[in-house]
Amino acid sequence: MRITIFGNHRRLVLLAALGTLLSLTASPARAGISDAVKAQTLPNGLRVLVLENHKAPLATFNVFYRVGSRNEQFGKTGISHLCEHLMFKGTKKVGPEEFSQIIQQNGGEDNAFTESDFTDYFETMNKDHIDVPITLEADRMANFEPKDFDKEKHVVLEERRMRTEDNPEDALDEMVRAAAYVAHPYHWPVIGWFHDVDGLTLDDAMAYHKIYYSPQNALIVAVGDFDGDQVLKLISEAFAGIKNGPKPPPLTDLEPPQDGTRRVELKHAANLPAFEEAYHVPNIVSPDAYALEIASEILSDGQSSRLYKKLVVEKQMVVDIGAGYDMTSFDPGLFVVSAQMRPGIKAADTQVEVEKELAAMRDAPVGAEELQKAKNLEQAQFVFGQDSVMREAEMLGVYEMLGDYRNVDKYLDGIDKVTAADVQRVAKTYLVATNMTEGVLVPTGVLPHGGGGLSGGELR
Amino acid sequence: MSGATMRMKMLASVAAIAALVLAATPSHALDIKKMTLSNGATVLVSEQHQLPMVTVMIEFDAGTRRDPKGKEGLAELTARCLSQGTKELTAPEFDQKTDFMGSSVGVSAGRDYSTAGMTSLKKYQGETMQLLAGILTEPGLRDADIERKRAEQVAEIKAAEEQPGYTAGVEFDKDLFGDAPYGHPGAGSSDSVAKLTNDDVRGYYHDYYKLGSAIIAVAGDVTADEVKASLEKALAGLAGSVAPQDAPSPINVPAGLHVKLIDRNVMQANIIMGSGGVERSNPDFYRLKVMNYILGGGGFSSRLVKVVRSQHGLAYSINSGFEPGKFQGAFTIGLQTKNASSNEAIDLVLQQLREIQEKPVSDAELDGAKKFLIGSFPLGIERQSAIASFMIQVEFYGLGLDYADQYPKLIGSVTKDDVLAVAKKYLHPDSMIVVAVANQAEAKIKTSQTEKAADAPGAQ
Numbered sequence: 001m002r003i004t005i006f007g008n009h010r011r012l013v014l015l016a017a018l019g020t021l022l023s024l025t026a027s028p029a030r031a032g033i034s035d036a037v038k039a040q041t042l043p044n045g046l047r048v049l050v051l052e053n054h055k056a057p058l059a060t061f062n063v064f065y066r067v068g069s070r071n072e073q074f075g076k077t078g079i080s081h082l083c084e085h086l087m088f089k090g091t092k093k094v095g096p097e098e099f100s101q102i103i104q105q106n107g108g109e110d111n112a113f114t115e116s117d118f119t120d121y122f123e124t125m126n127k128d129h130i131d132v133p134i135t136l137e138a139d140r141m142a143n144f145e146p147k148d149f150d151k152e153k154h155v156v157l158e159e160r161r162m163r164t165e166d167n168p169e170d171a172l173d174e175m176v177r178a179a180a181y182v183a184h185p186y187h188w189p190v191i192g193w194f195h196d197v198d199g200l201t202l203d204d205a206m207a208y209h210k211i212y213y214s215p216q217n218a219l220i221v222a223v224g225d226f227d228g229d230q231v232l233k234l235i236s237e238a239f240a241g242i243k244n245g246p247k248p249p250p251l252t253d254l255e256p257p258q259d260g261t262r263r264v265e266l267k268h269a270a271n272l273p274a275f276e277e278a279y280h281v282p283n284i285v286s287p288d289a290y291a292l293e294i295a296s297e298i299l300s301d302g303q304s305s306r307l308y309k310k311l312v313v314e315k316q317m318v319v320d321i322g323a324g325y326d327m328t329s330f331d332p333g334l335f336v337v338s339a340q341m342r343p344g345i346k347a348a349d350t351q352v353e354v355e356k357e358l359a360a361m362r363d364a365p366v367g368a369e370e371l372q373k374a375k376n377l378e379q380a381q382f383v384f385g386q387d388s389v390m391r392e393a394e395m396l397g398v399y400e401m402l403g404d405y406r407n408v409d410k411y412l413d414g415i416d417k418v419t420a421a422d423v424q425r426v427a428k429t430y431l432v433a434t435n436m437t438e439g440v441l442v443p444t445g446v447l448p449h450g451g452g453g454l455s456g457g458e459l460r
Numbered sequence: 461m462s463g464a465t466m467r468m469k470m471l472a473s474v475a476a477i478a479a480l481v482l483a484a485t486p487s488h489a490l491d492i493k494k495m496t497l498s499n500g501a502t503v504l505v506s507e508q509h510q511l512p513m514v515t516v517m518i519e520f521d522a523g524t525r526r527d528p529k530g531k532e533g534l535a536e537l538t539a540r541c542l543s544q545g546t547k548e549l550t551a552p553e554f555d556q557k558t559d560f561m562g563s564s565v566g567v568s569a570g571r572d573y574s575t576a577g578m579t580s581l582k583k584y585q586g587e588t589m590q591l592l593a594g595i596l597t598e599p600g601l602r603d604a605d606i607e608r609k610r611a612e613q614v615a616e617i618k619a620a621e622e623q624p625g626y627t628a629g630v631e632f633d634k635d636l637f638g639d640a641p642y643g644h645p646g647a648g649s650s651d652s653v654a655k656l657t658n659d660d661v662r663g664y665y666h667d668y669y670k671l672g673s674a675i676i677a678v679a680g681d682v683t684a685d686e687v688k689a690s691l692e693k694a695l696a697g698l699a700g701s702v703a704p705q706d707a708p709s710p711i712n713v714p715a716g717l718h719v720k721l722i723d724r725n726v727m728q729a730n731i732i733m734g735s736g737g738v739e740r741s742n743p744d745f746y747r748l749k750v751m752n753y754i755l756g757g758g759g760f761s762s763r764l765v766k767v768v769r770s771q772h773g774l775a776y777s778i779n780s781g782f783e784p785g786k787f788q789g790a791f792t793i794g795l796q797t798k799n800a801s802s803n804e805a806i807d808l809v810l811q812q813l814r815e816i817q818e819k820p821v822s823d824a825e826l827d828g829a830k831k832f833l834i835g836s837f838p839l840g841i842e843r844q845s846a847i848a849s850f851m852i853q854v855e856f857y858g859l860g861l862d863y864a865d866q867y868p869k870l871i872g873s874v875t876k877d878d879v880l881a882v883a884k885k886y887l888h889p890d891s892m893i894v895v896a897v898a899n900q901a902e903a904k905i906k907t908s909q910t911e912k913a914a915d916a917p918g919a920q
Contacts, residue, residue, distance in 0.1 A: 054510075055508075055511075055842075056838060056842045057838050058838055058842060088760070096770060097760040101760055101761045101828065104758065104759065104761050104831075105761075105827075105831045106831070106835060107831060107835015107836045107837075107839075108835070108836065108839075109836060124839060125839070126835050126838065148770065148773075151770065154773030154774070155770075155773050155775070155776050157798075158773075158776040158796065158797060158798065161728045161796075162776055162777065165726075165728070166624060166727055166728055269724070269725035269726065270622050271622050272618065302559035303551075303555040303558075304552065304555040304558075304559040304560075305559075309552065312612070313551075313552070313608065316612070319612075319615045319616055340619055342615040342618075343615060343618055369560070372560070376560060376561060376562045377559060377562045379562060379581075380513075380562025380563065380580070381562065383511055383512060383581060384513060384579060386511055387513070388842060388843055389842070445725070446622060446725055447724065447725060448724065448725040448899050448901065
């Protein structure tokens with residue numbers, strides 16, 4: 001596509017972003033990644049992880065804040081993501097967008113993304129300039145003072161128009177999640193409802209920053225071609241003096257159990273039907289997580305996977321189909337199967353075929369070779385994922401926020417222990433109709449009412 | 461590592477930093493070894509021993525620019541069909557073998573050339589190479605597989621046409637390049653692809669997948685000698701070379717803004733404005749790179765983002781760029797804004813184009829552009845896949861094996877006068893093509909005349 005979304009302030013979809021990462025684990029021949037990590041907690045509670053990686057003359061610096069749409073309230077959705085945008089709009093010392101400009105002048109790239117569970121700010125650059133983001137990140141943690149609030153809100157609303165309003169699949173995903181979660185904050189989208197974002201004020205953002213952008217709520221991860229002790233010292237010098245705000249309130253929202261299929265329908269400007277089926281599943285704290293990961297591999301990773309083979313190759317019903325599961329969500333998440341139909345194919349007919357595949361997984365154990373193939377894919381993708389300092393930093397950060405970065409090295413063992421009986425058991429437990437929320441996109445065509453066609457002329 | 465004083469000054473102002481920061485030297489140890497196979501293929505190897513994995517890419521002069529008139533999409537379809545097994549292995553057998561090793565093997569068609577490639581763990585390097593060689597020397601190209609891939613490509617085109625940005629890009633290229641090699645979408649149109657025959661695909665493979673004129677790039681945990689020997693053996697069946705393609709005539713957009721309005725039920729207008737650019741071999745390439753960074757290629761350091769996004773809040777995404785290729789490419793500005801802001805955004809862009817043609821850029825802008833372009837160079841060659849595609853570009857466009865060392869000098873020598881001169885020569889605010897996919901009733905884009913034309917693409 002010609003118009004690329006340039007880097008800044010993008011919001012990553014969790015499944016896509018972390019799917020590959022999480023497939024990483026120490027390959028058996030290699031010592032664990034976490035062995036080489038230097039970890040420290042500063043007196044103000046700020047947690048710091050530093051890892052030397054001398055593969056390329058680069059370094060990446062990440063500041064994670066344990067705040068995302070999960071921490072928001074009804075009526076104020078989108079505040080986490082708006083706050084992320086405002087972090088680039090200046091401090092008591094630095095002008096609007098100057099943060100990015102300084103990083104760029106040092107040959108670096110910077111960006112940030114907001115998830116349901118956390119927000120990650122990162123800079124990747126020449127190893128010799130790692131001190132620059134350290135100073136700048138400390139400044140915006142301590143001296144947040146954003147300018148141009150209203151303009152930036154308009155930018156975020158444009159982002160929402162682009163990502164959701166004019167994107168049928170994202171619009172459908174939003175409706176499915178809102179139906180799947182009735183009480184838990186995973187109910188609303190990370191970017192927030194349009195009218196909520198429109199109503200947010202600068203005071204909202206300042207108050208939010210005060211609670212959630214404290215050292216005690218943050219985690220720093222630096223990976224790169226540097227001297228780890230020296231970088232730890234620089235980080236400590238820059239961040240140790242920053243004071244904490246009030247403690248974030250505890251999260252108490254629980255999702256009541258689902259008993260029965262939930263169905264939503266979305267009419268949207270599009271030509272092709274689509275559907276998304278979502279099943280409530282546990283996260284990494286459950287031993288079932290690894291079996292669910294293997295189930296998603298068997299269903300849709302690679303052209304020999306079950307759903308691809310059946311629906312793309314044999315039946316030729318869909319443009320694309322995928323199954324996704326993210327075991328690192330902070331609270332129990334969703335196992336999602338989604339597809340876009342080919343012209344002339346009904347979503348309901350394809351859903352029948354998907355259900356046959358899920359039934360096959362519930363009714364019989366997967367074969368030994370198929371199970372081994374899924375494990376091999378996980379192992380290979382783990383090694384491939386280490387080919388980027390940024391990915392390595394993200395992986396360490398996510399595991400640390402979930403409890404302990406050292407669990408990164410337990411991942412492959414967990415995958416390796418999964419049996420065919422485990423896969424069948426989780427399919428029987430979770431991938432069942434009573435636990436499903438299904439969303440169907442009913443296309444209304446892409447032409448406006450009464451309009452249409454192509455026109456042209458000379459501009460002014 | 462710079463000291464604490466310098467870091468404080470960095471926070472003080474952008475100008476101060478520009479003066480202080482030293483230009484980074486991007487001499488990344490790619491250590492490229494160049495060899496030739498007995499059939500004439502060029503082999504470039506960069507040994508990367510940090511991870512037990514290997515990436516191979518093979519360039520063929522079989523890009524979409526070679527599509528015969530009326531057979532648009534043939535290069536793409538051929539690339540897709542080549543991954544469907546060998547004479548010995550059916551497509552499902554091939555997929556099963558590939559996935560079981562966790563490897564990836566495939567062929568993709570770009571505009572200038574197509575690339576066959578593989579990524580595998582080191583332990584599966586030999587077997588994966590056999591699979592890659594198999595689809596290139598003895599591809600299956602069975603009737604049923606070609607027919608299936610053709611239907612799949614038609615469906616994907618229809619799905620892509622739902623995206624306003626895709627449609628805008630297709631229409632822009634059609635208007636700018638006309639019948640020239642870059643004038644059609646790489647995937648073709650649903651009509652042109654539907655008419656492609658099985659023999660068209662086999663013929664295209666036969667005519668353009670010649671190993672004698674191919675470039676092979678290998679980045680990974682291998683030694684150059686061993687990889688040369690295994691390539692020699694695996695690819696023995698392919699020889700011959702492809703005759704060069706004649707360059708099309710230069711692009712000349714007549715005076716005026718030529719507007720094409722495509723009506724869609726969307727909240728945001730997708731706008732592409734542009735004119736003819738340059739070929740990769742144009743000596744102005746480096747001057748244009750600096751000028752474009754300042755104009756709209758440099759994210760938050762660029763004028764278009766500062767004005768349209770930061771100051772006016774009109775867009776989340778706006779950028780400009782040249783797309784130089786083997787032949788003259790386009791210069792484009794792409795943006796998305798709510799329908800009602802279309803005229804305002806277009807006016808702001810035109811103002812910026814005129815301004816950079818009338819007044820020299822500031823010292824700080826020039827300096828910042830050079831520091832980013834030079835300093836960020838290593839970021840683009842971190843991963844094995846990036847190293848391999850970098851080596852192919854270096855060889856394909858004749859940039860020289862010492863390109864990474866030359867690049868800082870080429871960028872570093874650009875002056876303010878150069879920037880002004882190339883802005884005057886290559887930007888044409890009074891002679892441009894403007895394509896807007898929008899809800900035209902809301903956008904009300906100003907034109908001196910409007911004429912209804914044929915069906916809007918993708919509108920069913």
